[in-house]
Amino acid sequence: MTDAPFRPFETHLDEAAALATLRAATMGADDGELYLERQRSESIVLDDGRIRSASYDASEGFGLRAVRGEVTGYAHATEISEKSLLRASETARLAVGSGGGTMAPSPRGTNTRLYSDADPIADATFAVKIEMLREIDAYARALDPRVVQVSATIAASYKEVEILRPDGLRLADIRPMARLNVSVIIAGNGKREQGGTGGGGRFGLARLMTREHWQPLVAEALRIAIVNLDAVPAPAGVMDVVLGPGWPGILLHEAIGHGLEGDFNRKKTSAFAGLMGQQIAARGVTVLDDGTIPDRRGSISVDDEGTPSAKNVLIDDGVLVGYMQDRQNARLMGVAATGNGRRESYAHAPMPRMTNTYMLSGPDDPAAILADLKDGIYAVGFGGGQVDITNGKFVFSCTEAYRVQNGVVGAAVKGATLIGDGATALRAIRAIGNDMALDPGIGNCGKAGQWVPVGVGQPTLMIGGLTVGGSAA
Numbered sequence: 001m002t003d004a005p006f007r008p009f010e011t012h013l014d015e016a017a018a019l020a021t022l023r024a025a026t027m028g029a030d031d032g033e034l035y036l037e038r039q040r041s042e043s044i045v046l047d048d049g050r051i052r053s054a055s056y057d058a059s060e061g062f063g064l065r066a067v068r069g070e071v072t073g074y075a076h077a078t079e080i081s082e083k084s085l086l087r088a089s090e091t092a093r094l095a096v097g098s099g100g101g102t103m104a105p106s107p108r109g110t111n112t113r114l115y116s117d118a119d120p121i122a123d124a125t126f127a128v129k130i131e132m133l134r135e136i137d138a139y140a141r142a143l144d145p146r147v148v149q150v151s152a153t154i155a156a157s158y159k160e161v162e163i164l165r166p167d168g169l170r171l172a173d174i175r176p177m178a179r180l181n182v183s184v185i186i187a188g189n190g191k192r193e194q195g196g197t198g199g200g201g202r203f204g205l206a207r208l209m210t211r212e213h214w215q216p217l218v219a220e221a222l223r224i225a226i227v228n229l230d231a232v233p234a235p236a237g238v239m240d241v242v243l244g245p246g247w248p249g250i251l252l253h254e255a256i257g258h259g260l261e262g263d264f265n266r267k268k269t270s271a272f273a274g275l276m277g278q279q280i281a282a283r284g285v286t287v288l289d290d291g292t293i294p295d296r297r298g299s300i301s302v303d304d305e306g307t308p309s310a311k312n313v314l315i316d317d318g319v320l321v322g323y324m325q326d327r328q329n330a331r332l333m334g335v336a337a338t339g340n341g342r343r344e345s346y347a348h349a350p351m352p353r354m355t356n357t358y359m360l361s362g363p364d365d366p367a368a369i370l371a372d373l374k375d376g377i378y379a380v381g382f383g384g385g386q387v388d389i390t391n392g393k394f395v396f397s398c399t400e401a402y403r404v405q406n407g408v409v410g411a412a413v414k415g416a417t418l419i420g421d422g423a424t425a426l427r428a429i430r431a432i433g434n435d436m437a438l439d440p441g442i443g444n445c446g447k448a449g450q451w452v453p454v455g456v457g458q459p460t461l462m463i464g465g466l467t468v469g470g471s472a473a
Helices: 015-026 082-093 126-143 210-227 249-260 264-266 328-331 365-371 422-427
Strands: 029-045 052-067 071-077 147-164 172-188 189-202 235-245 287-290 311-316 356-359 375-388 393-405 408-414 418-420 430-431 443-447 452-456 463-469
Touching: 015 029, 015 052, 015 082, 029 126, 029 328, 052 082, 052 126, 071 082, 126 210, 147 189, 172 210, 189 210, 210 356, 210 393, 210 408, 249 264, 249 287, 249 356, 249 375, 249 393, 249 418, 249 422, 249 443, 249 452, 264 328, 311 443, 375 463, 418 422, 422 430, 422 463
Parallel strands: 235 375, 356 452
Antiparallel strands: 029 052, 029 147, 052 071, 147 172, 172 189, 235 463, 287 311, 287 356, 375 393, 393 408, 393 418, 418 463, 430 463, 443 452
16 A cells, blocks of 8 residues: 555546446435545553554455435445446345436535645654653653653554545545554552543644653543552542543533434434423533544544534523434435535544534633532542443543532542443533543544544533542541
8 A cells, every 4th residue: 555645446446337337326325425435553562661562554445335214235345346336236236126216416515614624644754763662761760750650552543535426526535644642550568559631633743742841641640549559448429529621521421422413313322302492400500522623633624424513502501403414314314514524534434523623611600600609519520431322321430530519629539430421410410610621632432343532622610419439438
């Protein structure tokens, strides 16, 4: 695979022949497209002063889709050739059957570019990347003699996409991605604790490789580890919880965001199905999904069906006003597609997915919110969680949290989990800070076996009556 631009209709396929095959596969269908993709990715992991892994992957392929009603025919191949395309068309065609559908209009075109089309992998040589990772290791150990292990990962990818519609419309996008993660383990008081941080977005590695960028990351990872080293067991019980701004929006993403995706609501398997226009959250709660923020990890100039990305309001002042839609679910629900048709790769059919999902700021001062917390938890960082889309019930583990009593932030706590359901949590929001922040660019979202990059964000929030799971006696 070369570094030359991806032009599949010049190097692999005759455009006229490919279009004829696509039209034959989608004749009598409601929708369909030929999606072609090439991706290169690189990842280097330094662990405890040694390179643990270094990988470079390159792939290309296509997916052909034909949609009739609720049925989707999808076939994909790693070989981009007329022979493979013909075989794929026969498979996808099975979903159309005897036809009778009306082909949906193509997405409108856009010249909007939300990120650079430069290859982030080429920003530095392999040797320079390794030297930076070793500098990170040395810097972390110099900051605190208790550091016993340092892990650092640098990763970049470069995805090129072409979409051909049955009416002959061609759409294209080039999607860079870069990320740097740092983790440290410190030892003290007979214990070991870990702290980690990182981030990135749709830009080159050069932005992440400066000392001005990575030194604060190392210091933050060390701070979190020190906090956890001195943490006490978390209390258990039903109590008010204050969530910090930024990354804690992952709770919003999981507990609420998935429930606002079109497919779950069309099938009435979401806790929010049938509630359009109703008050589902406290007054002042406004939630958006916005794929148009420049350079953000979850942003896309066009989605994986070719629909331009959009800034979609989902909840407005507590009222449900919109779902996230791909083309199929939008058509079946009689609404417009919202630019949320996403897929992990050419080997996957698109479905409604989030981009950057966040809650807007409110009127409250964050310090005043904490001062009003009489007895509860202040949760700043989150790790893994589980959510049941059908009822919105969630369980999230806190990676950094503090006990608060009479408005005073006290000792850090460990082992805290937050338990509740999205619909109840939305209504139980008692205060909304004026400090909305987006996460640093670390989010990945899984759905039906597919993973896509996403962003989250929120201001400081107070939520009443969440169940806190802990280990304190």
